Amino acid sequence: MRPSQKFNLHPSTHSAKDLETKTFDVICIGSGWAGRQLAAQVCKAGFTALVVEKELFGGDCPFWACVPSKVLLRSQDALDAANAVGGAKERILDAKVDANGVFARRDVITANKDDTQLLVPMTEATGATLVRGQAKLADVKNVQIAPFEGEPVEVEARLAVAICSGSEAVIPDGVKAADPWTPRDATSADYVPEKLIIMGAGAVGCEMATAYAGFGSKVTLISSSGSLLPSIDSEAGTIVRKSLEERGVVVKLATKVTKATRTDYGVEAVLSTGEKLSASELLVASGRKATLDFGLEKLGLSSHGTHIPVNESLCVKTFDGNDWLYAVGDVNGKAPFTHSASRIAGNAIIAKARGQTPSNITLTLGDRKAIPQVTFTSxxxxxxxxxxxxxxxxxxxxxxxxxxxxxxxxxxxxxxxxxxxxxxxxxxxxxxxxxxxxxxxxxxxxxxxxxxxxxxxxxxxxxxxxxxxxxxxxxxxxxxxxxxx
Structure with missing residues (x-):
């Protein structure tokens, strides 16, 4: 069983059958940052909002991504900082972090994947209503929620439906037989693989290479491009590569894993160069795709593409020609940074509900010119x-x-x-x-x-x-x- 599979993603609370009303001003499909912030924004403006979540309330960030990944990195960062200052370094007995201590700290900060400890009360405090289940677009402004037990329930939005479902890891066909780790497994593991192969040298791949090398794992980082962190300036990738190699990470550039299989001892990977590597685990961090399993075809949209097309207000053009469906965050591919995207959609929805001109109040995608990004490598x-x-x-x-x-x-x-x-x-x-x-x-x-x-x-x-x-x-x-x- 992979590390991420040991958690219950479908708690019994917040059942659709317990909803006191079936009509809300705005329905948000997905409870990640985009969905929660959008719901909070419309509630603050005096409207009602329903947030539908098929897994844990909060989405990937607090349980699988941003938060636990930074916890995994922070201990080594703190130890390195102390070890670099005279008067402090003399007191350090071991320059390596205690992995079990790091995992225990992560479990505390992520509430051991219990969303009722923080994320549920925090979201409900904004005035939003929460419900668990798989959402499907049933018709214009209508959403069907299939609970994990019981019959589906249909709810209606007076103003808008927002798809805020985020993205999911892509596992290439050639490596599926190895049952590889996804980023969720890397951030939720409670053991350190002796040898770890990481496919993908973007932010996730480089951060996990940094973390697991610090835990003592022998890491091989494989980049299909000619540099690390290819979306950032090449000089940055060169500096990070040097640092990783100094920590014992083997970096292979312009290389791909063409095939991987599970063995009695772990995994065996075949590279595009013909080289074969053996390791305890293989982490695939080479790409993500928008989560689009919401019955988009009923509205004349495709769920087979990589993103949902939107306009500058993140509104989706549907067959009925009305502005009621929005795609926020990773699902639109246009403004994936949710800390700004939810405000764009929220302002547009509120402006229209109040009879105002959206162009006078809506943040536009022009804000993308200055959205920062940070990779927490060393x-x-x-x-x-x-x-x-x-x-x-x-x-x-x-x-x-x-x-x-x-x-x-x-x-x-x-x-x-x-x-x-x-x-x-x-x-x-x-x-x-x-x-x-x-x-x-x-x-x-x-x-x-x-x-x-x-x-x-x-x-x-x-x-x-x-x-x-x-x-x-x-x-x-x-x-x-x-x-x-």
């Missing part, structure tokens, strides 16, 4: 806006400015801090359009660049924003000096 990689590759694709001429991410504040922070790397991209008007920071505290440092991009700031303005001394934020002085200011 060192941390944070980026926002355009990369050099993305700028070239858009035909935008940019000037690259780079500087070490090592500062006086950093030297005080750590005796062995690496130089790191910081990059700005500015357009022909010297306006900031992209930023990448690799190094200690990069996750917190990136926000200043995010604000600058949102505000359309030029370097001549940014030179007046003086960072505190001595802090890690002095990296911005280095970038301004490198830019000639």
């Amino acid at each position: 060192p941390i990689v944070a980026s926002v806006g355009l990369t050099r590759k993305a700028a070239a694709t858009k035909g935008i001429q940019v000037r690259q400015i780079t500087a070490p991410a090592k500062t006086i504040g950093g030297i005080l922070h750590s005796d062995t801090i690496a130089d790191g790397w910081a990059q700005w991209l500015v357009d022909e008007e010297e306006r900031l359009v992209g930023a990448t920071i690799v190094g200690t505290d990069a996750a917190d440092l990136i926000h200043a660049s995010t604000v600058a991009i949102v505000g359309g700031m030029k370097l001549e303005q940014m030179v007046h924003a003086v960072p505190c001394f001595p802090t890690m934020s002095e990296v911005y002085l280095g970038l301004l000096e490198a830019a000639g200011y």
Whole structure:
């Protein structure tokens, strides 16, 4: 049994048969960040909302993804930080984390996959109604909920239905026979594989390589592209690769796993190079697809594509021609970062219900130009806006400015801090359009660049924003000096 399969995903609470009403203003299918935030937003505006969830309330983030993955990484990060400061490192007896201690801390923070401990009361406190079951679109504004026991129940939305179902891991046909780990298994495991092969060198693959190498697993990281973290600037991937290799991770670039099988001792994988690898487990972190099993065909939509097409307000064009169906988050492929996407749809729904013009109130997908992302490897990689590759694709001429991410504040922070790397991209008007920071505290440092991009700031303005001394934020002085200011 894989680690993720030992948990009960269908608790008996919140049955559809217990619903006191069958009509709500908004119905959200999926209780991840997008669904919860959208429901909370419409409830705050004075409307009613129903959230339908087929697994645990909260979605992937609190139980399988963002939260547990960062817990797995944090202990080694803290130990490394202490081991890099004289006066602290002398007290450290072992530079390796205790994996069992990390797993125990994760279980506490994730409430041992019990959604009634935090996620249910937190969501209900917003005014939303929760129900468990598999949702299907039955008709215009009508949703059928199939409980895990009992007969289906049909509910109706007065204003809108929002599909906020997220995405799921894709397992290539060639490796299914190995019964591989998905990211859920990697974040919920309670043991450390002696040898671990990881397919995919995006954020999930690199983070899990960092975590499991810290636990003592012999990790082989396989990237089908020529670099790690291919969606970010190539220099960031190069720095992360060097760090992983220093931790004992074997990195194979421009390589694929073409076939994998389960053996008496674990798994055996065949690579595109012809090489064969044996390991205790194989983790597939090479891609995800939108979860679209909601009867979209009844509305003239396809559930076989990768995403649901939407307009700038995340509204779906249906056969009846009315604006009532929305696709929020991973399912639309257009604005997958749910911390902004739910507000876009929520503002549109509320504006229409109040007879207002949505264009005057709705956040649009233009906000995507400054949505930051962070990969919690060691060192941390944070980026926002355009990369050099993305700028070239858009035909935008940019000037690259780079500087070490090592500062006086950093030297005080750590005796062995690496130089790191910081990059700005500015357009022909010297306006900031992209930023990448690799190094200690990069996750917190990136926000200043995010604000600058949102505000359309030029370097001549940014030179007046003086960072505190001595802090890690002095990296911005280095970038301004490198830019000639």
